Amino acid sequence: MTRSKVAWITGAGRGIGRAIALALARERIASALLARTGEEIDEVARKIGAGGGRAVAYRCDLARTAEILETVERIRGDLGPADILVNNAGIALSRKLEETTDEDWEAAIRLNMTVPFILCREVIPAMIGNRWGRIVNIASTAGKVGYRYTAAYTASKHGLVGLTRSLALDVKKHGITVNAVCPGWVNTAMTDESVRNIAERTGMDEEKARATLARMNPGGRLIEPEEVAAAVVRLIGDDSDAITGQAIDLDAGNSSIAPAVQRTRQEE
Numbered sequence: 332m333t334r335s336k337v338a339w340i341t342g343a344g345r346g347i348g349r350a351i352a353l354a355l356a357r358e359r360i361a362s363a364l365l366a367r368t369g370e371e372i373d374e375v376a377r378k379i380g381a382g383g384g385r386a387v388a389y390r391c392d393l394a395r396t397a398e399i400l401e402t403v404e405r406i407r408g409d410l411g412p413a414d415i416l417v418n419n420a421g422i423a424l425s426r427k428l429e430e431t432t433d434e435d436w437e438a439a440i441r442l443n444m445t446v447p448f449i450l451c452r453e454v455i456p457a458m459i460g461n462r463w464g465r466i467v468n469i470a471s472t473a474g475k476v477g478y479r480y481t482a483a484y485t486a487s488k489h490g491l492v493g494l495t496r497s498l499a500l501d502v503k504k505h506g507i508t509v510n511a512v513c514p515g516w517v518n519t520a521m522t523d524e525s526v527r528n529i530a531e532r533t534g535m536d537e538e539k540a541r542a543t544l545a546r547m548n549p550g551g552r553l554i555e556p557e558e559v560a561a562a563v564v565r566l567i568g569d570d571s572d573a574i575t576g577q578a579i580d581l582d583a584g585n586s587s588i589a590p591a592v593q594r595t596r597q598e599e
Contacts, residue, residue, distance in 0.1 A: 335385070338567075339363045339406060339413040339454070341393065341446065342420030344371025346519035347469060350556035351417055351563050356384035358564060360415065363406040364388045393420055393446045394438075403453050412457035415567050418447035418491075419469040423521050425528055428482045436483045443487035444494065451498060455507070464507035465567040468495050469559065472515045472582055488513075492578045499576030508575035512562045515548035515582030518555055550583020 338355050342348035343364035349371075352362050356379040364372040369390035379386040387409055391402040406413075422442045424435050447468055458464025473481060474488035492511050499509040516522055522544060529540040545553045562581055566574060 334411065336360045336414040337363070337410045337412065338415035338417060339365065339450070340417045340419060341365045341450070343375060344368055346521060347514070347517060347556045347559045348417075348419040349375050350560040351419060352379065352386060354557070354560035354564050355415070355567075356382060356386060358567075359384070360567075361385040361410055362387075363410055363413075365391045365393070365402065366420070367392050393442060396449060399446070399449055400453075403450075412461075413454040414458070414461070414463065415465045415467075416450055416454045417467050417469070417563060418450060420446065421469065421471075421521075422484075423481075423525060424484050425480050425525060426483075427480050431483055439483035439487045440490070443484070444490040447491055448494060451494070451509075455498075455502060458507045459502065459505045462506040464502070464505070465571070466495075466498070466507070466509040467563050467566050468492075468509070468511040469563075470495070470511040470513045470578060472513050472580060474511065474513050474578060475580075495578060496576045503575055506572070508566070508571060510566050510574060510576070511578040512559060512566070513578050513580050513582075514554050514559050515550075515580075515584075516544045516553050517559065518553040522553065548582045548584065552583055554581055554583060 338360050340348055340352050340362055343352045344366040352364055352375050355362055364375055364386055366372045369388065372388035376386040376388040389402050389406060392398050420442060422439055424439050426435060451466060468491050470491045471488045473485045474492035477485055495509050495511040502509065525544065526537050526540045529535060530537045545551060559581060562579060565571065
């Protein structure tokens with residue numbers, strides 16, 4: 332009997348990660364759900380189970396390499412090696428460079444770039460052995476352009492896009508694809524936090540702050556988590572072999588982050 336494909340998803344308790352977990356469950360893919368907050372991933376696992384799917388929640392502090400490696404071994408024992416890896420967990424920081432501490436910088440690089448590197452390194456050998464694998468890194472339009480007051484975040488997402496492109500070349504002969512999805516501002520709790528931060532720092536009311544962020548997407552609206560999940564589903568399909576090494580914009584625009592629009596809106 333052929334086993335079901337297994338996906339490992341980080342940051343799977345809310346927002347984009349939750350939407351991805353639910354979307355993969357509809358594709359009959361078993362999932363390991365990783366997050367620091369156990370209650371959130373427990374709820375997602377229960378929801379998937381109630382719908383007839385299979386998901387196992389793993390509380391894991393991704394800031395600790397030893398804990399990641401321990402969790403990886405547990406997942407392998409429970410579900411098996413990853414056929415699909417979705418590196419979704421991330422942190423967003425918004426500060427002027429002179430206000431950015433060493434701790435801020437290291438946290439952004441750690442979660443947004445180093446953790447995906449570690450997990451890619453862990454899953455690649457089994458994927459090579461199986462002659463099939465899918466890795467999707469959730470990056471950002473900040474992985475392609477610069478944004479004001481986000482030096483640490485932007486650097487980390489540029490690094491993640493670079494990792495994606497380089498690794499794709501290394502493993503393409505083994506039937507493995509590696510891609511990045513680069514959303515603009517998404518309608519998630521992370522964006523809610525950014526809205527509150529803008530309001531506190533500028534005195535702008537939260538509704539106007541949210542509208543400002545929405546207008547920074549070329550399409551003039553926030554992206555929904557389910558739209559990101561749909562892009563991931565497309566990239567993990569058996570018919571997606573020809574798509575690898577790509578950093579795919581998801582910003583409701585018609586071109587690669589519509590740079591002229593981006594510059595104009597950031598300067599307003």
